[in-house]
Amino acid sequence: MTSIIRAEHLGKRYRLGRSRRRPDTAREALANAFRRAIRPRTFAERQADQSFWALDDVSFEIQAGEVVGIIGRNGAGKSTLLKVLSQITEPTTGFVDVTGRVGSLLEVGTGFHEDLTGRENTYLNGAILGMAKAEIDRKFDEIVAFAEVDRFIDTPVKHYSSGMYMRLAFAVAAHLETEILVVDEVLAVGDAQFQKKCLGKMDAIARHGRTVLFISHNMDAVQRLCTRGMLLDRGRLLGAGPISEVVARYRTVERRLVDIGRFNPRARSGTGWARIVDIVLVDESGRPTPTRPSDADLTFEMTLEMHEATTRGASLRGLVTELVICSDQSQPLISVMNVDDGGVELPAVHRCRVRASLSGPTLIPGRYRLNAFLGVPYLEHVDEIPDALEFEITAPERPWRPYELHPSRQIVCRRADWRCDVDLPATSSIGKT
Amino acid sequence: MSFERIEPGTPEWTADYANGQHRDASTRRLQASSPWRGHLVPELWRYRELLYFFVWRDIKVRYKQTALGAGWAIVQPLMTMVVFTIFFGRLAKLPSDGLPYPVFSMVALVPWTYFSSALSASSTSLAGYQHIVSKVYFPRLIVPMAAVVAPLVDFAIAFVILVALMAWYRVVPGAAIVWLPFLMLLAVATAAAVGVWLSALNVQYRDVRYVVPFAIQLWLFATPVAYPASLVPERWRALYGLNPMAGVIEGFRYALAGGPAPGALTFVSAAVVAVLLAAGFVHFRKVEGTFADVI
Numbered sequence: 131m132t133s134i135i136r137a138e139h140l141g142k143r144y145r146l147g148r149s150r151r152r153p154d155t156a157r158e159a160l161a162n163a164f165r166r167a168i169r170p171r172t173f174a175e176r177q178a179d180q181s182f183w184a185l186d187d188v189s190f191e192i193q194a195g196e197v198v199g200i201i202g203r204n205g206a207g208k209s210t211l212l213k214v215l216s217q218i219t220e221p222t223t224g225f226v227d228v229t230g231r232v233g234s235l236l237e238v239g240t241g242f243h244e245d246l247t248g249r250e251n252t253y254l255n256g257a258i259l260g261m262a263k264a265e266i267d268r269k270f271d272e273i274v275a276f277a278e279v280d281r282f283i284d285t286p287v288k289h290y291s292s293g294m295y296m297r298l299a300f301a302v303a304a305h306l307e308t309e310i311l312v313v314d315e316v317l318a319v320g321d322a323q324f325q326k327k328c329l330g331k332m333d334a335i336a337r338h339g340r341t342v343l344f345i346s347h348n349m350d351a352v353q354r355l356c357t358r359g360m361l362l363d364r365g366r367l368l369g370a371g372p373i374s375e376v377v378a379r380y381r382t383v384e385r386r387l388v389d390i391g392r393f394n395p396r397a398r399s400g401t402g403w404a405r406i407v408d409i410v411l412v413d414e415s416g417r418p419t420p421t422r423p424s425d426a427d428l429t430f431e432m433t434l435e436m437h438e439a440t441t442r443g444a445s446l447r448g449l450v451t452e453l454v455i456c457s458d459q460s461q462p463l464i465s466v467m468n469v470d471d472g473g474v475e476l477p478a479v480h481r482c483r484v485r486a487s488l489s490g491p492t493l494i495p496g497r498y499r500l501n502a503f504l505g506v507p508y509l510e511h512v513d514e515i516p517d518a519l520e521f522e523i524t525a526p527e528r529p530w531r532p533y534e535l536h537p538s539r540q541i542v543c544r545r546a547d548w549r550c551d552v553d554l555p556a557t558s559s560i561g562k563t
Numbered sequence: 564m565s566f567e568r569i570e571p572g573t574p575e576w577t578a579d580y581a582n583g584q585h586r587d588a589s590t591r592r593l594q595a596s597s598p599w600r601g602h603l604v605p606e607l608w609r610y611r612e613l614l615y616f617f618v619w620r621d622i623k624v625r626y627k628q629t630a631l632g633a634g635w636a637i638v639q640p641l642m643t644m645v646v647f648t649i650f651f652g653r654l655a656k657l658p659s660d661g662l663p664y665p666v667f668s669m670v671a672l673v674p675w676t677y678f679s680s681a682l683s684a685s686s687t688s689l690a691g692y693q694h695i696v697s698k699v700y701f702p703r704l705i706v707p708m709a710a711v712v713a714p715l716v717d718f719a720i721a722f723v724i725l726v727a728l729m730a731w732y733r734v735v736p737g738a739a740i741v742w743l744p745f746l747m748l749l750a751v752a753t754a755a756a757v758g759v760w761l762s763a764l765n766v767q768y769r770d771v772r773y774v775v776p777f778a779i780q781l782w783l784f785a786t787p788v789a790y791p792a793s794l795v796p797e798r799w800r801a802l803y804g805l806n807p808m809a810g811v812i813e814g815f816r817y818a819l820a821g822g823p824a825p826g827a828l829t830f831v832s833a834a835v836v837a838v839l840l841a842a843g844f845v846h847f848r849k850v851e852g853t854f855a856d857v858i
Contacts, residue, residue, distance in 0.1 A: 144856070159768070213855065217593055217700040220852035225594035232700075240698045243620060245627045250620075257616040258699055 132229070134310060134341050135192040135215065139224035142185040142210050142365075184210040185221070186365035192343070192358075194229075194309075197336040199356035199373055200345045201380050203520060206362040208345045212312045215343065230309030230341075233260055235300075244288040248279055248298055251287055255302045269305045276331070277301035297324055304331045310341045329355070347458075347497050347522070349377055381420070400513040404446060406502050408433040411521045412485075424495055424543065425526035429487040430519075434504065436480040445478040449512060452503040453486055460499060460517075463541055464488070491530055491543040493523045595852075603848060606702050613701055617709035621684075622716050636717035637724050640672040647672070651789045660791045660822045663732045670820045671788040671812045673725045674750050677718040678808060679779045681751070685710035685758025686775050689766050693858050703851040704844065707762040711755045729820065739818045746814040749829070752836045753807040759843035763850055766858050787812050792828060804831025807839075 185207045192198055200208045213219045215226060216234040241258040242251050252273055256266040266273075274280050277298040279290070287295055313332070332355055336342050346352050352359070352373065359376030361368040369379055409432045410418040422428055430453055434446055455464040466486055468474055476482065500519040505512040530543065607614075626632045644665055651657045652664030659667035685707040689696065692706050729735075765771035786808045787794075795803050804810045810832025816822030 214593065218697065219855040220595050221593065222595055225592050227590050227592050229590040234699060241695045243624060245624045246620070250623065254616050254620055257613045258695060258701065260613075260699075260701070263612050 132194055133191040134194040134229045135190075135226060137191075137215075137224065137226040138189050140185055140188040140211075140214065140221050140226055141183055141223035142207075142214060142219070143181045143183050143222040145181045183365045185214065187224070188362075188365075188367045189224075190360060190367060190370055192341060194341055195339045196358055197342045197344065197356045199352035199359040199376070200343060200362065201347075201349070201352060201359060201376065202362035202368075204517070205364070207365040208362055209314055210365075211362065212314055212343060212345060215310075216312050228310065231260060232310045232312060233303075233306035233308030234312040235303040235306075235314065240299075242287055242295070242299060245286055247286050248274075248283040248290070252283075252298065252302055255299065256305075259303055259306055260308065261306060265307065273298075273301045273305050276304070276327075293324070300324075300328060304328070304335070308340075310343070311335060312343045314345045349380075353377055398513060398515045400505060400511040402437065402513060403444075404434060404436045404449065404504060404512050406432055406451070406504050406513050406515060406518070407435045409500065409502055409515075409518050411500075411519065420520075421522040421524050422492075423490075423524050423527045424493060425491040425528055425530055427487050427490045428492045429485060430500065432484045432486070432502065434476070434482055434484060445480060446476040446482060447478040448506065449476050449504055450507055451476070451484060454501040454503070455493070456499045456501060457541065458497040458499065462501075463493070463498075491526065491545060494541055494543060495523050495525050496541075497522055603702075603704075603844065607704065610701055610705055614705045614709055614712070617705060618712045621709060621713035625713070633717075633720055636720040640669065640676045640721050641724060643672050643676075644669045647789050657790045658794070660793060660816065662734065662816075662820050662822065666729055666732050666734050666820055667791075667816070667822075668789060669725050669728050670816050670822075671786075673718065673721045674746075674811055674815050675783065675786065675788050675808070676721060677714055678750055678754050678811070679783070680714045680717065681711045681754035682758055682761075682779060683775050684714065685754065686761035687765055687772050688758075689762045689854065689858065690769070690772075696858055697855045703854055704759070704847055707758045707847075708755060710762075711751060711758055715751070725819075734820050736819045737821050739821070739824070742814060742818040746811055746818055746829075749807070749814070749833055749836060750811045752840055753811060753832075756807075756836050756840035756843050759840070759847050763843075763847050766850075766854050782806075782808065785809075791816075791822070792825065793823060801827040801831050804828040805835055807832040807836045 188207075188211065200211065202208050210219075212234065214221050215228065216232045217228075218234075241255050243254065246254065249270075252270065253263065253266055257263070274283055277294070277300070279294050279298050282290065282294065287298070290298070329351060332342070332344070336355055342355075344352065344356055356373045358371065359373040359380075360370045361376050361380050369376060409430060411420065411422060412429050412431050413419045413422065414426075416431075418431075432451065432453075434449075434451065436444075436446065450467055450469055452465060452467045454462050456462050466488065468476065468484060468486070474484070476484070498521055499517045500521065502513075502515045502518040503511075504514070626635065629635065631638065647668040648665045652659065652668070657664075662670075688706045688710040689703065696703065696706075761771050761775065785806055792800065792803060792809060792813045804827065810825060810829035813822065813825035814829045817824050
């Protein structure tokens with residue numbers, strides 16, 4: 131076997147803090163240079179100027195024909211790795227030797243133009259992804275059939291439904307014939323049926339002996355498609371090996387990460403005299419878990435603690451804690467506070483554990499994030515942690531009708547109290563003009 | 564669902580590469596400022612179809628949802644010619660090398676209009692391809708190059724009007740017309756040379772977007788479009804060629820309308836463009852590896 135990808139001491143540094151907002155205009159760049167000359171940066175500013183290694187000393191080899199799942203939490207460096215491999219960005223240190231063409235399905239629909247027809251976009255998109263015109267000619271019918279848009283192939287894509295648009299985009303990308311194919315979470319498009327079809331296509335690609343690198347948060351899909359896995363965490367390669375071992379390792383790592391040390395001090399804000407020191411999602415028996423079924427209660431357990439060094443004679447009493455459940459794209463969906471109906475006042479102690487439980491069914495299956503807040507609304511911001519926790523909602527344990535009918539139309543599922551009145555007053559306006 | 568995996572090295576596996584896909588598979592080393600980036604020409608050649616598709620896309624969508632459509636390619640030089648003829652030709656009585664002023668200015672405005680639209684399109688082109696640049700690899704040079712090639716269609720349309728105008732005034736080109744392809748190439752190369760520099764700059768500094776329209780306006784007056792280059796004293800004329808468009812415009816007048824031979828002027832322009840273009844390509848290749856991080 132020959133290694134088709136060989137990476138040695140690969141590192142990619144991005145700059146954070148001040149430089150994250152690089153000067154966008156020449157005027158700003160000049161003004162900054164001038165300011166720095168007359169007033170050196172303060173310590174705090176220099177701290178904020180730290181760089182951050184999205185990939186840190188990553189070395190690995192991939193043999194031709196392997197299907198490798200790259201797993202890790204958000205921000206672990208998975209996408210950065212794929213960007214380096216597909217030559218979109220240069221590594222800062224180290225190198226990677228790549229044999230053969232790399233095709234990437236980083237984001238479907240890249241380069242689609244609204245005003246062009248499906249046919250025109252197929253050619254354009256194919257060319258952008260690196261296909262030759264002859265190759266697209268040869269596969270055109272197959273692509274259109276796969277996307278199920280044959281009737282609309284000569285309609286501008288701006289008139290497409292979003293489902294048709296995504297299907298066509300995926301179909302083009304999936305017919306790339308490169309030696310190496312890099313896939314970043316593209317299976318999260320379309321309805322359940324199309325997703326199944328996409329997975330099938332990935333199976334077929336993998337079976338034809340091509341080398342595939344696959345990122346997904348969907349562990350079932352990863353385990354089904356991949357032979358080997360690579361586990362990344364905060365830019366470092368924690369391990370590589372048979373997929374089942376790596377997935378198992380990921381599950382334990384993910385659980386272990388749910389502790390005090392995991393909260394990134396850079397990400398949190400607030401005065402900090404009291405802290406949220408732990409947040410976990412727990413199951414019925416109170417054990418921490420990374421996943422819950424859609425129809426089960428969703429219970430978060432949070433440990434609050436006052437800072438040792440605080441000189442305030444205060445306690446946690448009077449503080450409000452808020453949990454905001456967000457989508458994977460950080461769109462806030464549900465907010466709960468301990469001062470809501472059914473809430474609980476924080477006691478006058480230095481340390482306590484608070485538990486918030488939302489009765490099921492809660493959310494449709496998918497990845498979610500949790501933001502946590504501690505403070506006094508409008509008055510004081512004591513601690514705030516965006517993305518304090520990531521969790522996954524899995525398929526409901528018992529059949530849940532609305533979900534089965536419209537698998538992705540709603541995000542929040544609730545059970546309502548229904549009532550039906552039959553003794554309507556005769557003065558109903560229905561039927562009158 | 565279960566399936567057999569086809570292992571590398573088996574006949575089934577290699578059969579998939581029988582169509583030659585695997586042939587051009589060569590090992591590349593990707594690292595900071597990869598040395599292999601030096602192989603510009605084979606790289607561009609491999610992606611020539613993408614250049615074609617980008618040009619095609621530009622042309623396809625250019626006049627979508629416009630009432631006048633490709634008519635816009637004619638309106639711009641034609642109206643400018645009318646205004647120039649009235650104010651510079653009739654009222655200011657600028658010399659026109661013995662040519663009817665409308666022909667004199669139109670023969671300059673057609674290449675100038677091409678140049679100004681090619682330059683403004685290419686200098687901001689990469690920002691418009693932001694989503695593609697941060698998602699897919701291809702030689703980034705293709706983007707400003709495509710932006711320079713696409714306005715050639717407008718040029719061709721406007722050229723027809725120029726020919727009609729010349730026929731109306733009975734201006735017949737002489738043997739000098741053989742220079743026309745070379746001059747056209749020079750116009751494209753000028754737009755590309757400046758466009759490649761500006762598009763790389765525009766990735767980081769969006770000031771370019773504001774500078775370009777203004778610079779083009781100034782450049783128009785520094786170029787012998789409304790007036791002949793013969794207004795410039797003889798001994799400075801070669802130096803005037805440092806403005807490459809001066810060489811292009813005077814060349815067009817010479818090749819099409821029998822204006823005076825530009826001589827050294829055009830050769831100086833060609834030399835300037837060659838240097839600018841080569842340096843632009845080298846600079847662009849050097850910085851393109853970080854485009855995706857900055858754009």
